[in-house]
Amino acid sequence: MTDEIRFDGQVAIVTGAGGGLGRSHALELARRGAKVVVNDLGGARDGTGASSDAALKVVEEIRAAGGEAIANGANVTKRDEVEKMVADALNEWGRVDILINNAGILRDKTFAKMDMEDFELVLDVHVTGSANCAKAVWPVMREQNYGRILMTSSPSGLYGIFGQANYGAAKAALIGFMNALHLEGAKYNIHVNALAPTAATRMTEDLGIPDQVFEQMKPEAVTAGVIWLVSANGPSKAILSCAAGGFARAYMAETDGIYLPPGELSPEAVAEHWNAISDTSNINFYQDSNGPNMNFLGKIAAHQ
Numbered sequence: 016m017t018d019e020i021r022f023d024g025q026v027a028i029v030t031g032a033g034g035g036l037g038r039s040h041a042l043e044l045a046r047r048g049a050k051v052v053v054n055d056l057g058g059a060r061d062g063t064g065a066s067s068d069a070a071l072k073v074v075e076e077i078r079a080a081g082g083e084a085i086a087n088g089a090n091v092t093k094r095d096e097v098e099k100m101v102a103d104a105l106n107e108w109g110r111v112d113i114l115i116n117n118a119g120i121l122r123d124k125t126f127a128k129m130d131m132e133d134f135e136l137v138l139d140v141h142v143t144g145s146a147n148c149a150k151a152v153w154p155v156m157r158e159q160n161y162g163r164i165l166m167t168s169s170p171s172g173l174y175g176i177f178g179q180a181n182y183g184a185a186k187a188a189l190i191g192f193m194n195a196l197h198l199e200g201a202k203y204n205i206h207v208n209a210l211a212p213t214a215a216t217r218m219t220e221d222l223g224i225p226d227q228v229f230e231q232m233k234p235e236a237v238t239a240g241v242i243w244l245v246s247a248n249g250p251s252k253a254i255l256s257c258a259a260g261g262f263a264r265a266y267m268a269e270t271d272g273i274y275l276p277p278g279e280l281s282p283e284a285v286a287e288h289w290n291a292i293s294d295t296s297n298i299n300f301y302q303d304s305n306g307p308n309m310n311f312l313g314k315i316a317a318h319q
């Protein structure tokens with residue numbers, strides 16, 4: 016049996032924690048001993064408006080259960096507000112161990128009908144928002160030689176959802192962001208992971224999911240995976256797919272591929288070998304971008 020995962024003495028920032036998944040993560044972290052900054056701009060699902068009520072309510076819930084929390088209304092897209100949020104956490108508790116980048120909005124439309132303003136705003140909240148928060152805690156975590164950062168990606172970013180060109184692009188960008196931070200954070204004991212959840216929140220309430228299934232898709236089912244990912248013994252560079260008690264790990268993978276020597280190199284040869292290039296019977300899971308280069312160099316060497 017795994018010992019109970021605890022966060023005593025640790026400080027966590029959860030963005031967009033006024034409702035939905037973020038609220039569930041914040042409550043569970045606090046229940047397990049973490050001091051929590053409950054951040055939320057408090058706007059509508061499409062990012063319009065703002066209110067401090069949502070974050071305050073979650074802070075009250077945490078305090079009522081005997082935990083410690085402070086509310087924060089920073090808009091994650093505003094660097095100065097994010098820097099102040101981290102400064103406030105440091106003033107209050109002196110450290111930041113965990114950052115859960117969870118704040119997000121939706122502006123769904125087919126790409127043909129999508130205004131570029133809606134494209135930019137969605138990228139701004141998910142990508143720049145996550146980067147602003149990571150940037151503000153990065154020196155703190157390096158200095159502490161400890162940090163756990165979670166990006167909230169989505170099945171939309173990994174596999175695509177019709178009508179979510181903006182959201183899918185943003186959520187895929189967070190995987191690239193995770194990959195680089197994982198490499199740069201390794202020697203400072205900073206782990207960086209990503210989540211690809213599906214849960215019953217206001218984001219999914221109009222998808223027509225049957226009530227019985229929607230009931231099982233509670234945010235708490237996703238939070239169980241989150242708690243493991245941000246824990247001291249948790250992994251790094253993992254993408255955890257989860258919904259309704261189901262958990263699977265998603266990977267970026269590449270087929271072993273082929274080598275076309277100079278004399279055979281042509282678009283037609285690529286077309287002719289397409290099945291071999293696409294053959295998934297021999298898959299590589301690379302640790303960094305040197306992987307594919309080393310694979311191809313190996314193939315060239317074997318050919319000579």
Ligand code: NAD
Pocket residue numbers: 030031032033034035036037054055056057058059060062069089090091092116117118119120140144167168169170211212213214215216217218219
């Ligand atoms: P939600 O709308 O309840 O939560 C998002 C929260 O982020 C809201 O409370 C909102 O006020 C806050 N927020 C939005 N913009 C902000 C900003 N600029 N600054 C600070 N806070 C801001 O929806 P949710 O489903 O709980 O979503 C949480 C995260 O999970 C999002 O990143 C979402 O994209 C992601 N996600 C959710 C699902 C799902 O099935 N619910 C699936 C995949 C990914």
